[in-house]
Amino acid sequence: MYTIHEGDVEAVELPGRKHKMIIGPDNFGGAESMCFGVADFPPNAHAPAHVHEVEEEILYVLSGAGDMFFDGKPEALRPGTCIYVPPGVEHSINNTCDEVLKVSYVFSPPVRQGSYDAKR
Secondary structure (H helix, E strand, C coil): CCCCCHHHCCCEEECCEEEEEEEECCCEECCCCCEEEEEEECCCCEEEEECCCCCEEEEEEEECCEEEEECCEEEEECCCCEEEECCCCCEEEEECCCCCEEEEEEEECCCCCCCCCCCC
């Protein structure tokens, strides 16, 4: 099998979001060099600032609206927004609307869910 549906993956509760790691080293597919998933940020929620020391992250906004902060500076998010977060950049997300802000993401190298939340 090479396909999986998001609905087949259980969400993990992390600060300010529900996180589904769909593909990765310990998940479906066993990808070794990257991971992919989705995160749902509830209405008016805030996910705390954190840093990925060595991982690059790409996010894509699927629905909702909000702000992503990079080293404390906000940038607006809306459906279709694509985001690149290089290693070492502190970032966080605020959902500023009354609906779920849903993003998909890719990390390389892969991360463990929530392993980066306590850093910095």
